[in-house]
Amino acid sequence: MNTHIVSHKHEIRYPWDRWGPKTARGIGLLALLLAFLIFLGAPSPSGAEETGTLTLEDAVAQALAASPMRAARAEAEAAGASASAASWGRLPQLDLAYGWQRTDDPVLVFGSLLEQGRFSSSDFGSFDPSTGDLDLSTLNNPAPISNFRGKVGLFQPIWMGGSVTARLHAQQAAATAAIARSERAEEETAFQAERAFRLALLADEQVALLRDSWSLALTQEARVESLWTVGLALLADLEALRAHRAEAYAALAGSLADSMEARSWLGFVMGAAGPIGNLLARPDTTGSPAPSIAEALDTAQDRPDVEAAQAGVEAAQAERGLAASAYLPTLGVSAAAYHDSPEFLGEGAAHWVIGVGLAWRFDAGSPSGRKAAAARAVAAQENADTARRRAEHDVRVAHAKLAAAAEQLQAYRAAVRGAEEANRLVERRHEEGLATTLQLTEAQTVLTRTRLGALTAQHDLAIARAALRLAAGTPVPEEEVR
16 A cells, blocks of 8 residues: 555646645745735725724715715705705895997987987977978987996796795705705615625635635645655545645635725725725624614604605605696786986986786696696605615515524524534544544534634624614614724
């Protein structure tokens, strides 16, 4: 048997084995070191040192200050300003104007002279008493005249067919909806920031665990290889350990890529220039008790997105009233004062006018506009109903996932305890020569796998708890984030 082993001593199973075990280990360590250097060289968020520690609270705060949230707040501010502008519709409308006109049109010249207070009998023409002839050439062909007019006008709407009130209500409802959408965007952004932070932290913890597993695999491979060279170990054991080492390295390389992806996503959510390079502080994974499903279903009906959808119904109903006002007349009082002069800001004559007007405008497109407004009201009501049903659906799904995450965590904790005890027993048996190296490797693999599962389940539980609060419309308390 030993002769058979020696005859296959230089058999090649993996490409890196042709360099020899020491060279392969050195190249592997160099590759891992290079990956970590690239990983740590990622850009850090604005204003944060790469050697500093980033907390969950800081990550959420920076995400809420990023450009998407600034856009949502700006939209809400714009909607509020539009509602404020619509409220001025009941107040008088002031019109100020100043203009210049020069013409030789007989009618305009005649009117300008009257408005300037400079009209005289000579402007009608000339009369020759001796012949009785009346010369109207100056009236028919007057000399060009300039007129500077200043105007101050005022219009006070008395009744506009309900359009002013309808427009005001529509704008107010739109502002309410925009503010509610902004609040919901804040809740969702805070959740996404927490989720990204915890996933990045989970990836880091997985890297640390898999790095230890790979290091242990290297040590075991080196030990068995030294035994094999003196004929005290089987080639099968050595090849199995080489495969185990390669598998551990592959898992570590994948976890490094996962960590980079998670940190890149965290940087994106936070509005950073690239992946986050800071150390991540481990937040509390327990938190305050999650709401019951009954409590969550009740509060979900007051979620900002549900309120926004209901405000959309109110806005659509107000727009229906605005469309209906096109069939009604309008009534208003107007007043104006004029000043006309042949020179800029010169002396002239002042006049005033005041009146009451009733207008009734018929537009062929009004029926179509009213029909469109009615259809939008139906759509808005359907959207509001859908938003309420969606909120209930989100709560039920989030509650089920939270329950599953809690059970998974308990199961993985039990699995870790069992795997640790099994690994301890196998190590003792291996030291006594009662267990093979492959059995020890298998026990260590099971322990690593269950520890990875427990880490994932722990963060999944925290994320599921935050997701339930998001579904219920109850943001995470600040003390829990801290």
